[in-house]
Amino acid sequence: MGKGSSQLVRDVAIRDYLSKKDSRDGAVVIEVGELQEKLFQEGFPPSHVRQICEALKSKKLRQAQGVSVRVLGDDYRVTTRYEFRPANKPETQTPGVTPAKDSLLGLRGSLRGAIREGAKAFLEEIRRDSKESQ
Structure with a gap:
């Protein structure tokens, strides 16, 4: 019987990174x-x-490696980054990620949604105006 896909993810993460x-x-x-x-x-x-x-955030990986995990950026994206650190160490600033940059990554998805909603409302208003002028 072959190895599961999630286990393969954990194995490669441990072998190549952790x-x-x-x-x-x-x-x-x-x-x-x-x-x-x-x-x-x-x-x-x-x-x-x-x-x-999901495999990177799994309890199996955290327990097996004795690490805690933190999501940097939007979750479930190719650009998502996961920070692993020893479970007994307090969280400090990650090299290459400034607090401002980390905060902006978190806001990116929210801003995208707000812009999309604003654009939708703007188009509806234009359509309403064009119907009223006819």
Whole structure:
């Protein structure tokens, strides 16, 4: 019987990232798109970003590696990054991610939705005006 896809995600994450902790505080950041490329080479099915994300956040991975996980940016996207750090270490600033940049990543999805709703309301108003002028 073959290995499950989620287990394959965890195995590659451990082998290629978590076992190679090279930062001073032990934090490791995994970008979903980068991991997805490595998984394709191992026969992982395409278009399974959600499964990759769920496997990275899984309790099995956190317990097996003794790490805590934090989502950087919008969840379930190819651009999503997951920060892993030893569970007993307090959270500090991640190298390469300033607090302002991290906050902006979180707002990106909200702003996109607000712009979309604003554009929809604007178009409805234009249509209403054009009907009234006829």
